[in-house]
Amino acid sequence: MTIIIVKKGDSLWEIASKNKVAPSRIIEVNGLESTTLVPGLALYIPNEKAVNRRYLIKSQDTLTRIGSRFGTSAAAIKEANPGISENSLKIGTEISIPSPYKNQLITLGFAFPTSGGVVFETLEQNGDKLSYLAIVAYSFTREGNAYVDEDDLPLIAKCEQTGVTPLLMIRNFQDGDFDADLAGDVLASSVYRANLINSMLTFVREKGYGGVSMDIEFIPPARRSDYVLFLKELKEGLNELILHVNVHAKTADNPDNRIVGGHDYRGIGEAADLVAVMTIDYGYPTGPPEPISPLWWMAEVLRYALLNIPEYKLQSAFPMYGYDWIVPSHETKALSAQNAQNLSIATGAEITFDTSAASPSYSYRRGNSNHVVWFEDIRSISAKYEMIDAYELIGATYWQIGLEFPQNWEFIDNNIWIIK
Structure with missing residues (x-):
């Protein structure tokens, strides 16, 4: 590369x-x-x-043993890491490994129901680079009855055609936003939890989904144990089908926090087949202009997550987008990574790169407004792949495939082996 x-x-x-x-x-x-x-x-x-692989030195490691695992030699590792010595390997040190073996990942994209457009084009061109597609089409009532917002059948059929396993994605989404009370009310009732599980399983079986992707956000902290119980019951109903769970990013448990307290990483990790940590929106709409997913923050979040969730279940979320902030009002517009890149060219704005965040940005002026844009490019996305390789995570998720980011798909094509 x-x-x-x-x-x-x-x-x-x-x-x-x-x-x-x-x-x-x-x-x-x-x-x-x-x-x-x-x-x-x-x-x-x-x-x-x-691309060289990334690896963190572990107890009992030797360069020969590492080389054998990655299909290379101790001499090649020494050449790629000047100064490294067999006698001074320090646990936790990240090294670069020239390897003929590609990293193997389980990947999951998100998409809203559609019958064409960019989502279909992405599946046609890059379906081989996705293990799963979570179709964002479902919510539920206060009695726990799941319902579909839009027609998901065309997208399910497209997944089947392109070899991608579709997952039914359900959110506590009402009136254009996540509803904490909706989640809390349903989780607090054994009857409503059962209603939600049974109604979801009916949709899964009738429509041929390969499992479920849960995105229940802002769960009231008092309901965190109920959510774990719900997930265990749901997994029992799904049996061999996939239970995928998305969780808020955090660097400590904070069980009483109203935003992240409802997600018990350890309990969720025990219940689910796959857990995706939402390492996105560090810089968020209406907030101050900041990197969308700074690498240093992603590292802190993943290190905490790995204390509670095994790496063979853990995915990290990758943003396929950027934000354009008007300053100082912080009015914000989202745009795809490709469009963010091309806006810099259209405005003639020079792009700078924050090395600690591994994130590109630029500023421009339009009319009487000053704009700041943070986005993702091949530098930021490849750094994220290197990090999940070093931490040995099972994969990545992409929000969302209706946003164009050709550099990402090309990187996967050249450097990643997708587990189907």
Whole structure:
């Protein structure tokens, strides 16, 4: 893999010639709308150059043993990590490993019901890069009866056609937002919990879903044990089908916190087949302009999660988007990673890169308004893949595949083996 950071005066043709690739291929892989470039733009140049794997030194490790696991040699590891010594391996140290083996991941995308458009195009072009698709179409009543908001059948059929397993995604979503009281009322009642489980299982069986993806947010802390009980009962009903659970990102338990307190990582990890930590929206709409998913924060969240959830069940959420903030009002607009990149080109804004956050951003002015944009690009997304490789997580999720991010799919195609 080669990443080129555009400098002032660079041209697409010069970059293409130097890297022996057609300009049209660079445009395709990076989702460019023209041949115009701006300083700081990260271009992904597809080639046969393998990406080194990342690994954290563990107790009893030797370079020979590590090399055997990754299909390489102690000498090659030493060459990739100048200064490393067999006699001074420190537990927790991250090293780079030249390996012929690709990282193997379970991936899950999210999508709203549709019968065409970008979601269908993404599945047609990248269905081989997704293990599951969680279809965001379901909520429930205060008596615990699940219902479907939009017609999900065309998207289920598209999943079957493209070899992606569809999951029924249900949220405590009412009137355009998550409803904590709705979740609390249903979880507090054994009757309503049973209603929700039975009605969900009916939809799963009738429509041919491969399981369920739960996104119950802002659960009242008093109901956290009820949620774990609910998940265990749901998994019993699903049997061999998948129970996937999305949880708030946090770096400590905070059991009384009204936002994250309702998610008991340890209990959820015991009940579910897969748990996705929502390591997104550190920078959030109406808040101050900040990175969407800064790498340092993601690391803190995952380190805590791994104390409670085994790595073979754990996924990290990747954003497929950016936010455009108007300052100082903090009025916010979401846009796809591709559109955020191309907006910088359209406005002529130079892109900067925060190395600790591993996140790109830029500023521009439109009319009387000053704008700040944070988004994702090939640098930020590849850093996230390296982190989940080092922590040995089972996979990643993508919110959401209706947002175009061609660099991400190209990276997976070149560097990841998808578990189906």
